[in-house]
Amino acid sequence: MLKRPLEDYLGYERDYPGFIEMVIRYENAVLPVCSHCGSADTAKVSAGIVSRSIHLASATTKFKLHPKPPGRFFCNTCEGYFSPEDCARPNWWDDLTESDQGE
Numbered sequence: 001m002l003k004r005p006l007e008d009y010l011g012y013e014r015d016y017p018g019f020i021e022m023v024i025r026y027e028n029a030v031l032p033v034c035s036h037c038g039s040a041d042t043a044k045v046s047a048g049i050v051s052r053s054i055h056l057a058s059a060t061t062k063f064k065l066h067p068k069p070p071g072r073f074f075c076n077t078c079e080g081y082f083s084p085e086d087c088a089r090p091n092w093w094d095d096l097t098e099s100d101q102g103e
């Protein structure tokens with residue numbers, strides 16, 4: 001979900017072309033559901049504290065910053081961190097969920 005209107009980032013887009021497209025890619029991404037509570041309102045976690053990721057985290061709920069991430073994904077519902085490989089899922093699960101993207 002967008003936290004702020006994309007128009008707010010037009011100035012930033014001028015300095016970092018492609019930024020808005022990246023936000024939209026995150027918005028449309030199919031992320032794994034939370035392994036704690038099953039919520040689909042999850043975010044990809046990144047440790048890279050650079051200007052672009054700070055702006056990305058301010059733009060979409062699907063991107064979360066953490067200096068030492070305890071998991072690869074973050075749940076916006078129960079605020080827990082998790083990694084899909086922590087739960088017992090078959091190997092083909094990630095391929096399946098990723099191929100859902102944009103189709």
Ligand SMILES: [Zn+2]
Pocket residue numbers: 034035036037038039075076077078079080
């Ligand atoms: Zn959760």
